[in-house]
Amino acid sequence: MKNRVNVKEVKSGLQDRRSFLKISGLALAGTGLLLAGCSDDDDAGGMAADNQLPGVRNGVFDLGGGDLGILTYAYALEQLEADFYTRVVNNNNFTSVFSAEEQEILVDLYNHEVVHREFFRAAISGALNGDTARLLPNLEFDYGSLNFGNRLTVLQTAKTLEDTGVAAYNGAGRYISDVNYLLIAGKIVSVEARHASAIRDLLNPGSADFAGNDVVTTDTGLDVARRPSQIISEVAALDVVQTQFTAQFLP
Amino acid sequence: MNILKFIESFTDEKLLNSKGSRRESFNQFKALGTNGAMSALPLGLLTFASGQKANAATTAFAATAETPTQALQLALTLEYLEDDFYEMALAMNNLIPAADRAVFEQIALHENAHVQLLRSALGANVIEKPEFDFTVNGAFDTFTNYQTFLALAQAFEDTGVRAYKGQAGNLITQPALLEAALQIHSVEARHATQVRRLRDRLGLDNIKGWVTGDSRGTLPSQTQAVYNGEGNTNQAGFNTASVTATNGPAIPSAAGAESFDEPLSGTEATTIASLFIVP
Numbered sequence: 001m002k003n004r005v006n007v008k009e010v011k012s013g014l015q016d017r018r019s020f021l022k023i024s025g026l027a028l029a030g031t032g033l034l035l036a037g038c039s040d041d042d043d044a045g046g047m048a049a050d051n052q053l054p055g056v057r058n059g060v061f062d063l064g065g066g067d068l069g070i071l072t073y074a075y076a077l078e079q080l081e082a083d084f085y086t087r088v089v090n091n092n093n094f095t096s097v098f099s100a101e102e103q104e105i106l107v108d109l110y111n112h113e114v115v116h117r118e119f120f121r122a123a124i125s126g127a128l129n130g131d132t133a134r135l136l137p138n139l140e141f142d143y144g145s146l147n148f149g150n151r152l153t154v155l156q157t158a159k160t161l162e163d164t165g166v167a168a169y170n171g172a173g174r175y176i177s178d179v180n181y182l183l184i185a186g187k188i189v190s191v192e193a194r195h196a197s198a199i200r201d202l203l204n205p206g207s208a209d210f211a212g213n214d215v216v217t218t219d220t221g222l223d224v225a226r227r228p229s230q231i232i233s234e235v236a237a238l239d240v241v242q243t244q245f246t247a248q249f250l251p
Numbered sequence: 252m253n254i255l256k257f258i259e260s261f262t263d264e265k266l267l268n269s270k271g272s273r274r275e276s277f278n279q280f281k282a283l284g285t286n287g288a289m290s291a292l293p294l295g296l297l298t299f300a301s302g303q304k305a306n307a308a309t310t311a312f313a314a315t316a317e318t319p320t321q322a323l324q325l326a327l328t329l330e331y332l333e334d335d336f337y338e339m340a341l342a343m344n345n346l347i348p349a350a351d352r353a354v355f356e357q358i359a360l361h362e363n364a365h366v367q368l369l370r371s372a373l374g375a376n377v378i379e380k381p382e383f384d385f386t387v388n389g390a391f392d393t394f395t396n397y398q399t400f401l402a403l404a405q406a407f408e409d410t411g412v413r414a415y416k417g418q419a420g421n422l423i424t425q426p427a428l429l430e431a432a433l434q435i436h437s438v439e440a441r442h443a444t445q446v447r448r449l450r451d452r453l454g455l456d457n458i459k460g461w462v463t464g465d466s467r468g469t470l471p472s473q474t475q476a477v478y479n480g481e482g483n484t485n486q487a488g489f490n491t492a493s494v495t496a497t498n499g500p501a502i503p504s505a506a507g508a509e510s511f512d513e514p515l516s517g518t519e520a521t522t523i524a525s526l527f528i529v530p
Binding site for chain 1: 350351353354356357358360361362363364365368412415416419420423426427429430431433434435436437438439440441442443444445448459460461486487488489491494496498499500502503506507509510511512513514
């Protein structure tokens with residue numbers, strides 16, 4: 001049950017979903033503690049063994065291990081971001097709720113995240129040599145009561161997603177073994193960081209929040225970086241991803 | 252991550268100086284005379300370097316950054332440059348308006364922390380701070396004109412993003428170093444976007460927080476090397492400019508290049524920094 005995004009059939013009862021994920025969150029936290037005790041020498045990495053390829057295991061899609069696992073993990077995150085901004089820009093009140101500057105930024109973020117998603121779909125498909133069953137399916141999302149017509153709600157959710165993206169790529173880099181994939185991840189993470197900076201400044205203009213002390217440690221000047229297992233548990237806690245998947249082979 | 256563990260990993264000189272298979276293959280590559288980084292120096296960089304300080308190769312720091320040590324030395328050079336730049340700017344009485352000081356104090360805080368971190372990390376391999384001339388022999392009124400200061404700030408931050416990206420591969424054998432470099436890299440990107448948006452808001456440029464094509468906007472021509480190659484739309488064979496929307500507004504082709512920041516080689520980053528280093 002490691003790194004499992006436990007989801008359910010879409011239900012109207014929000015309370016049921018929350019309690020279900022609460023249990024799954026606890027399971028994930030336990031996994032995280034175990035991982036924290038491991039030496040860095042045990043870091044997984046490299047090309048996945050054949051038995052760690054992405055694909056369905058026991059009826060549930062697993063993201064897989066090695067570089068393909070990391071790419072599939074990134075693909076899942078980009079699917080989430082792209083879906084979120086698609087809903088933001090498609091909302092009926094988009095042009096009335098957001099200022100012209102905010103609209104321009106949110107449309108750009110929609111553009112970029114859709115490009116990222118489509119890039120990963122193509123890159124992973126290529127690496128799988130046509131074995132389409134191993135490509136992560138299109139995930140389904142349900143944002144519950146999230147009000148896409150509320151400026152603050154949208155911007156705060158965007159901030160969470162972008163900061164999470166930065167932490168995810170920063171924390172995944174060390175598990176990538178192919179230098180070309182590492183470079184691609186580097187090309188994307190700085191764009192995610194640019195997004196985070198812009199959204200943070202929209203929320204608190206002219207302040208230090210664009211690179212705030214909540215994300216950049218002041219004595220080291222280092223940005224956030226978190227392991228895939230931790231990110232997956234955080235994403236599960238958002239209670240948005242409806243499609244069940246596991247990540248048994250990611251650190 | 253655990254910072255003590257991180258510092259510990261840095262100060263192991265054997266690790267820093269290790270010449271693994273990557274280094275060997277790089278040398279073999281050079282022996283064949285096909286070293287792309289050296290032979291394919293973009294024209295714009297040559298222009299950038301051909302000013303008063305054309306002799307970039309004589310500067311003291313690592314020019315090619317092949318090893319983890321050289322990668323960190325290049326990073327430290329760039330951090331010295333940024334740290335000095337913001338410290339001098341913040342010390343000027345009438346340069347940065349009160350409304351913008353919080354932004355530059357935060358950036359300066361980070362650049363200073365990066366200098367300290369990289370110095371500790373390099374240990375015996377530390378390089379000392381070069382002497383900088385941010386006016387480039389008086390060509391730029393950097394510390395008396397806020398617009399010039401902002402222009403250089405943007406160029407330095409966008410350079411930093413690209414330079415760290417270019418060093419990631421050189422750190423791939425050192426997970427702790429790589430992760431720290433990535434963590435600095437994204438901070439530089441946060442900075443870059445803030446400065447870009449500030450310049451846009453002040454009407455000094457018509458730009459976004461992300462780089463569009465190869466455009467330097469209204470920055471001086473000497474900075475074109477900072478943006479050359481940013482318009483790349485080929486990512487691992489995928490044409491990023493060709494993405495079409497399935498459920499939403501049409502996606503302009505320019506979004507493709509915006510979605511991916513491009514790296515600078517060690518040589519390219521060194522050439523840009525050298526313009527501001529007193530030989």
